[in-house]
Amino acid sequence: MSTEHSKKALEYQAEPEVVTRHDRTFWNVRAKRDAMAQSLPEWEALRDAADRIKKHTETHLDEYLLKFEESASRNGVHVHWAEDAEEYNRIVYDILSAHNVRKVVKSKSMLTEECHLNANLEARGIDVVETDLGERILQLMKLAPSHIVMPALHVHREDIRDCFMSTIPEFGEFRQEYFRRNPQLSPSEVDSSDPTMLTFIARLHLREQFMTAGAGMTGANFGIASTGDVVVCTNEGNADMSTAVPPLHIVSMGIEKLIPDYEAMGVFQRLLARCGTGQQTTVYTSHFRGPKPGGEMHVVLVDNGRSSILADPGHWQTLKCMRCGACMNTCPVYRRSAGYSYSYFIPGPIGINLGMLKDSGRYSGNVSACSLCMSCDDVCPVKVDLSSQIYRWRQQLDSIGRANPAKKLMSYGMSFVFNRPKLYIGALKAARMVNALPDCIVYSGMNAWGYGHRMMEFPKESFHSLWKKGIDNVK
């Protein structure tokens, strides 16, 4: 019965305390989100507004893209259009090479992950330095993100320490500096993997990168069509650091990131951090409207399949997603199976859907990772119908040859019995419905059931049988 996700998820259960830790970490984020939702009387009205603004924008995307281009160009920004990942990577490389850039500092961008930008630039001899602390940790450890907002939360502090020690040559020097600046602390009493100290070491390490890079790259949380602003939200200020020092700023923006105007921006700014991390706001909400004096700013608008999603009647609303990660944090399956159990680089409910939209043959192994509890629908700030979409993908698996054969057999077998009341009642009479099904179905299902459960006991008589005998006499 197993799917790709279920196999990985089973491996992940090998250390139950790791699962406990992962579940607790992300449940805490959800709990903080809940507190934010409860603190604003207008919460549901905000979600409603966000949903409607996004529906409007995505269905007028051509107009808003042109408007954005016009506004940005007026501000002196170079706007590029990329149909796919390959074209996007080429555009970015061409800009960098025209400026003789050898090193880029970049803030977190899921779009660059989607297009494999880092590997692409590195293969062409350009050094790419991730500046979000979580992303930098993963880059140094050569790991992929396990979550879109808190990408390295699954990594343990001891492993981060070991990685820093082996990859940051100045580790010892930076550590000494930490104690120089904090004379109240005694080096022997501070844990060698203390997060505050490790963060400080990363801070000094990244400072050097900011100062020596030839270009800064950011993603975009929002693109405001009326003004041409690119809005980037961070807690660390790393997008600002990346763009404040180097003269060249390149923005990678999926075409679905547009919103009409500042009025809409007020709605989304209020939702993003509250949903994503349970904060009232990110520390920095930065509006990039044009190049620095003497600098250049480029925006690459990337399609890479988004316009095809728009044409998909059952799934176009995934374009409303603003990548807050709330659906992951609430997903009971994500919390207990973690990011690497999913084959697409975005995990959780939105990742299941986006993976299927990217390549349904390749990523269908994630569709099982949903108990249809529908909690994701309730936390989504833009009301993407995530669980209904997963339900719809399941309906399509058979036609693309990706249905689970055992599950198919079981569904067909059950349907066969249920469609024949006589057979069904006969099976009930034996008080063993399972007896009516072929053995192979029973065993594959029952083995899976037996993994975690003691087998149920069947009663002597079914309700059908009691009814027949005269239900009013039943004690």
Place this chain on the structure above:
Amino acid sequence: MSSKENILSRIRNAGREKFGKPEIAVDAIRYDDPVEQFINACRTVSGAEVSFGTPPPDDVRGESSTVRGAFGVAENGCIWIPQTEDDRAYLFTSEHLDIIVSKNDIVNNMHEAYARIAASSEYFGTYKFGTFISGPSKTADIEGALVYGAQAARSVRIYLI
């Protein structure tokens, strides 16, 4: 056809029902005393310190900088800081940031904040950058442990005048 034309044409041919532009009628939170709420948000939400009056002059080592904020937002302790000089790096590279903001310039929420920026071109003049800052830089990327001073300012003090 260019990539731009291809993308636009695919969007136009997507065949989606068009949704109209919604009236945004969010009855957003307002406070009896926005200044008090702002101070509270700065201290509890942002992790910033709050003082009254004008800050001391910047120290010579460049460890500390001062900037004038245009207005503050009561609901979340954000302060809008438009770029007003050639270089903006100091806003982020300083170890400590002092932000001056007037008590008369505190709005209730982000809707009011954006309405204010949209209404006045002075917020984006020559320098095409502005940012809402809410306290010191922070991260929780290592096992969720909250640490101040991730990349940018390690501490922020807000001076209300």
Place this chain on the structure above:
Amino acid sequence: MRIGLFVPCYVDALFPEVGVAAYKLLKSLGLEVGYPEKQTCCGQPMGNAGFETKALPLARKYDELFSGYDYVVAPGASCAAYVRHFHPEIMKESGCTAAEKTTDIVEFLHDILKIKSLPAVFPHKVSVHNSCHGVRELGLSSPSERNVPRFNKIIDLLKLVEGIEIVEPERRDECCGFGGMFSVEEPAVSTRMGQDKLRRHIGTGAEYVTGPDSSCLMHLEGIARKGGESIKFIHVVQILAAGL
């Protein structure tokens, strides 16, 4: 008022006492209760597994059997939710009439009959299992994710029972991991979710876990027994019908 009693297939086969309790409770409230004997399954297991085409004939049959009643009442929130929300979609070409009249017994008692008293006595501490489809599809209680006034129809009804003590577990409406075919396709995660849920129910100190879905209770009970836990499981309708 003529009521069609829909006893979901697994309740029929595994928990007939839940069907009996539902029947007796409805009768005791003076209702005419019919039970079409050709009923089997609403089609949800096939639909959720991805074989809605296999659910279609079952949905049609359901509609044919139940369209003549004023209300269809089921002791099973998830099945009632599937009928009400998915049957109209599955049968959009032919149309259907029974779906919109289908209710879970909790909402039927709470919203339609609006009962204010019951003769039931149940002197035990119970932990309420707010099952997902009851919460998020039928609105039996306010979802913890949303900013809406807090309510719980299951608890409202249980409060009519004499001697009962009612509690909810931490994470009051987190999924228990049953999910129908999910539990056999993803047994590892399903079991872990169930273990976590069970631990939180046990943590309340309750003697019983009760809820509107025997499927979730069956899942939790299977895990409890395998783990040697002694906490008991009872469908909410059995408590409401206690003593009848």
